[in-house]
Structure formats: structure tokens, C-alpha cells
Amino acid sequence: MKTCLAAALLALSPCVLNAGPLDNKIGEMAAAPGIKNAVWGLSVKDAATGKVILERDPRRNLVPASILKVFVTAAALDKLGPERSFSTRLYYDGAISNGFLNGNIYIKGGGDPSLGSQLVKGAAPLDEVFGAWAAAIKKAGINVINGAVVGDESAFESVQPGSWAWEDIGNYYAAQPSALTVNDGLYKLYLKPSEKEGGEAAVLRTEPYIDGLKFENHMKTGPAGSGDNGYIFAFPGQYQAVLRGSIPRGSPEFAIKGALPDPALFAAQSFSYYLAKAGVNSNKKAFKGALPPGSGGVLLAETASAPLKNVVRVTNKRSFNLYAELLLRQLGLQRGSGTPDAGLAAVRAYLAENGADVSELDLEDACGLSSRDTVKAENFTDILRAVSKKKYYAEFAESLVYPGDPDATGHVRAMGKGTGLEKNLRLKSGSLNGVRSYTGYLKTKKGRTLVFTSIINGYSTAPAVIDKMHETLLLALYAGD
Structure with missing residues (x-):
């Protein structure tokens, strides 16, 4: 199997690119074991x-995985602007009397x-x-809160898509998209591996601490x-989580990342604890809610996001x-509504405005975690x-991964490192079970810029083989202009 695939890859190498049409070489790759029964879209x-340089089933509807993120990031840069910031605001309601806030x-x-x-x-x-907010509260003359700290996420609909897999929900990469998100929506769970393989790993702690969170440990x-x-x-x-799977033996402790069970509540609780340490106590427990309309809420502080x-x-x-x-x-x-449906409508409109065929586009999310997305x-x-x-374009291209990129994560960080791709490739990759995808820009040896996308669904070879295949393809395109 490896010999057959290696021969297909060799046929694509730059030194033999002129021996025959590149389309024929792509056909050889597609016929390799572990790939021949997959579906491959290439553009x-x-x-x-x-001008079309190379293509194979470019209009086949396929599951794209994480390359889907280029749609929402491009649309956001276009519609909101690269320097746009978002504000988190701190309010109080009720009245202040002798240092006491009779409100929330x-x-x-x-x-x-x-x-x-x-x-x-x-x-x-x-x-x-939190320090800036606490200072604003004290400046307003509030020393005691006869009420609570309330987390208000009402600007958005924070529910996750129903098509996300059950094994993903609860992990950091499937976190709730709350309008009041802090700490990247995640916590770290530290476990102690057993000294022997197959032994139970012990739960040590979470960072940050999450009030009421319990684990059923397997x-x-x-x-x-x-x-x-x-x-x-x-x-x-849900504050009763179940742990399954494994962590590696050999270290004193090992961390995995979970999704905050309730981001807005966590934000409110965390700030309430901070205030207590700063000498401003609340008489009620923090909770999640919304500033009542027409309540006359008074603005205390406003925090702008990074660009x-x-x-x-x-x-x-x-x-x-x-x-x-x-x-x-x-x-x-x-567009007037912080719902995923309104957001997806905005993305679809942006794609159509810029020449993409959206007639068969089917999107369940923006990140590509759903296996029901087809593009x-x-x-x-x-x-x-x-x-x-x-x-x-400069801000968008800068967000894509280049070979050896120290800020990147994932399987393509090393793709093309030490080759001609190193200063000429920018890409976004994606992966789900049986899905590998790549899209981006390639500057060829002669200075021409190519735009490329490759999506493979249903392969059975090792994922590293798919990565190597695409590295070889990109090298051929780089040298064969």
C-alpha cells in the first residue's frame, strides 16, 4: 500500500511535472490505496x-471541517472592519445610600x-x-451590594448547533458561544496519571476553580x-461531568481542557469573588440574568475588546x-439579531456578493465542527x-498558517517547512474523522499567486499520508508555474 502511494506522490514531484499533464498525476494520486474510495474535491x-490551473470535482458538495472558518473571518473583516472592537459594560440598578447599593x-x-x-x-x-471594574464601583460610592452580581448574555443566542457530536460537547472546542465569554470559554482539568498503563487517572483540580463542578471519573x-x-x-x-478516554503515562500531572458549563454565570461568580476580596461584599449569590428593560441602569464602566x-x-x-x-x-x-441563523444568512449573503455559488450551500455552524456542513x-x-x-487582504492573509508558524496549532504547522513553500504558502486546514481539507494562497517560483482548495472525505489511509500528499502537490504547483 505504501509503495503504491509513494509512486503516486513521486509522479507529482516537481522534477517530472513536465513529463505529462498534471491532471493525469492527480488521477494517479486519487487511485492510490486508502484514497481511491474517497471523494476528493480540488480547485x-x-x-x-x-483561470483554472487544476481541478477535480470542484463543485462536489463535501464536508469541509475547519476551513469553513475562512468564510466567517473574511465576512467579519469585510462587514465589521479589521479595527472593530466590542464592548462589555458594567451597570448597576437601584439606588446608592450611605455606601450601600440597593440593587444589582x-x-x-x-x-x-x-x-x-x-x-x-x-x-x-x-x-x-476586574480591577478596573472594582475601582469604578468604589468610585461610585458602593461599598456593599444589597443584591448580586449578574451575568447578562442576552445580546446573543448562545446555544450550540444540535448537529455537534455528543463526544465534543463538554470539551473546550465545543464551548457555548455566550455574549459574556471570559477566559476563552474554557477551564483546564488536571489529572494524575497512574504509574501503570491501563490504571485509573486521578482528578486533581480545575484551573480556574468552578463552583459546583463535579466529575464522574472513568x-x-x-x-x-x-x-x-x-x-x-x-x-x-450541567455541573456533573463524565470523564472518559485516556491521558499519557509518565508525567506527574496532565491537563485536558473543558468548556465552561455556564460562561455568563462563571463571569458573574468570578467577579463577585473578586469584589469580596477587594472589600465589596454582595448579600446575594451571583446569578445569570438580564438588565431589566427600562430599569434605569447606570453605566459604571466599559471595556473595549482587542481589535x-x-x-x-x-x-x-x-x-x-x-x-x-x-x-x-x-x-x-x-442584521438585527444575534442568532446563528441571522449570522449564517449574513455569511451566505457575503459569499454571494463576492461571486461564490451558494445555491447548494448547507451550513450548520461557522467553525466547521458539524458533519452536516457541505460546501x-x-x-x-x-x-x-x-x-x-x-x-x-493583508489582515486576512496574516491570519493563515505558514510553514513553521510558531503561533499555529494542528497538523499543518510543519507542512512545507524547509522547502520552497516556507515563504510562499499561507493556508487554513481542517480535519474531522475521515475529513482532511486545505485552502489558501501559494506564490509560485515565478511570482504568480494561486488560490487553492482541497477537500477529501472518506479516506482510510493515515492522516499524515494525506498531509504529505498535499505538501507534494503544493510543491509541484510552486515549481511548475
Whole structure:
């Protein structure tokens, strides 16, 4: 099997590119074991002219996985602007008398992905944000709250798509897209591996601490070097989670990442605890709710997010699902409703405005986690070609991964490293079970810019083989202009 695939890859190498049409070589690759029964959509065009350079079933409807994020990030840059920021506001209602607030403090989320983020450049640490809010409360003459701190996420509909897999819900990459998101919507769960393979891993702690969160632990210890194969099973709002899978043997502790059970409640509780330490106590427990309309809420403080371009950068480089879903709702909000349906309508309209065929487009989310998303490879190529002519192209291209990119995560970080692709390739990749996808820009040896997309569904060979196949294809395109 490996010999057959190696021969197909060799046929694509730049040194023999002129021996026959590249289309024939693609056909050889498609016939290789582990790929021959898969469905492959491929589209390569000249960015300047739109001329087709290479294609294979470019209009086949396929599951795209995480390359879907380029749609929402491009649309956000276009409709909102690279420098756009989002505000989180702190209000109080009721009256202040002799240092006592007879009312509540409200944290009204504005859908800022970067609030307290450890990933976004320019985002203030959560303690720094809380410190500024606490100072504003004290400046208003509030020393005691005869009420509670309330987390208000009412700007958005925060429910996850029903087509997301049950084994994903509860893990950080399927976090709720709340309008009041802090700490990147996640927590770290630290476990102690057993000294022997197959033994139970012990729960140590979470960071940050989450009030009331309990675990039913079935986590096992896998072989040394086996990596994170652990899963956290929990519905949104559920504080009894089930742990399954394995973590590697050989370290004193190992962390996996979970989704905050209730982001807005967590934000309210965290700020309430911070205030208590700062000497401002609340008489009631923090809760999730909304500032009542017409209540005469008084603005205490406003915190602006990092620029949108910084959020887009993390969304694409780290393939961060939560940010994609928050941007989707921001696009919906621009149309009057912070719902995923309104956001998807905005994305569809943006694609159509820029020349993509949306007649058969079927989107369930913005991040590509749903296996019910179906898109044509040519849709991506056409949109990236359109973006290459936009004023925000530099910010968009900067958000894509390049070979050896230190800010990137995932399986393509090393693709093309040490080759001619190193300074000439920008791409976004995607992966689900049986799905591998790639889209981006390639500057050829002669200086021409190509736009490319490749989506493979249903392959059975090793994922690393698919990555290597695409590296070889991109090298052939780079050298064969």
C-alpha cells in the first residue's frame, strides 16, 4: 500500500511535472490505496485572472471541517472592519445610600471573544479587567451590594448547533458561544496519571476553580507519549461531568481542557469573588440574568475588546471554534439579531456578493465542527480569490498558517517547512474523522499567486499520508508555474 502511494506522490514531484499533464498525476494520486474510495474535491485558480490551473470535482458538495472558518473571518473583516472592537459594560440598578447599593451589578456582555483571553494579542488579563471594574464601583460610592452580581448574555443566542457530536460537547472546542465569554470559554482539568498503563487517572483540580463542578471519573492512563485522548461529557449548564478516554503515562500531572458549563454565570461568580476580596461584599449569590428593560441602569464602566483583526488571527491560526461562532453572532447582530441563523444568512449573503455559488450551500455552524456542513471546494477558492483584492487582504492573509508558524496549532504547522513553500504558502486546514481539507494562497517560483482548495472525505489511509500528499502537490504547483 505504501509503495503504491509513494509512486503516486513521486509522479507529482516537481522534477517530472513536465513529463505529462498534471491532471493525469492527480488521477494517479486519487487511485492510490486508502484514497481511491474517497471523494476528493480540488480547485486551483490564478488569483489575478481566475483561470483554472487544476481541478477535480470542484463543485462536489463535501464536508469541509475547519476551513469553513475562512468564510466567517473574511465576512467579519469585510462587514465589521479589521479595527472593530466590542464592548462589555458594567451597570448597576437601584439606588446608592450611605455606601450601600440597593440593587444589582450587571455585567452586560457584548460578544467580546477577547475578554480575559490568554490567546488574543492586546487582550487585558481578567484580573486587570476586574480591577478596573472594582475601582469604578468604589468610585461610585458602593461599598456593599444589597443584591448580586449578574451575568447578562442576552445580546446573543448562545446555544450550540444540535448537529455537534455528543463526544465534543463538554470539551473546550465545543464551548457555548455566550455574549459574556471570559477566559476563552474554557477551564483546564488536571489529572494524575497512574504509574501503570491501563490504571485509573486521578482528578486533581480545575484551573480556574468552578463552583459546583463535579466529575464522574472513568479516565484511564494510556502509553507514554500517547497524548490527549480524554473527553469531558457534559451538557451546557450541567455541573456533573463524565470523564472518559485516556491521558499519557509518565508525567506527574496532565491537563485536558473543558468548556465552561455556564460562561455568563462563571463571569458573574468570578467577579463577585473578586469584589469580596477587594472589600465589596454582595448579600446575594451571583446569578445569570438580564438588565431589566427600562430599569434605569447606570453605566459604571466599559471595556473595549482587542481589535477584530487580532481575534481573526487566533480564529484561523489556532482554528478556535468558539471565536468563529462568536463572530457569526456578531454578523447576525449587524442584521438585527444575534442568532446563528441571522449570522449564517449574513455569511451566505457575503459569499454571494463576492461571486461564490451558494445555491447548494448547507451550513450548520461557522467553525466547521458539524458533519452536516457541505460546501464545494470551488466556493472556497472563489472567495479567497475575491478577498485577495480587498483592502483587508493583508489582515486576512496574516491570519493563515505558514510553514513553521510558531503561533499555529494542528497538523499543518510543519507542512512545507524547509522547502520552497516556507515563504510562499499561507493556508487554513481542517480535519474531522475521515475529513482532511486545505485552502489558501501559494506564490509560485515565478511570482504568480494561486488560490487553492482541497477537500477529501472518506479516506482510510493515515492522516499524515494525506498531509504529505498535499505538501507534494503544493510543491509541484510552486515549481511548475
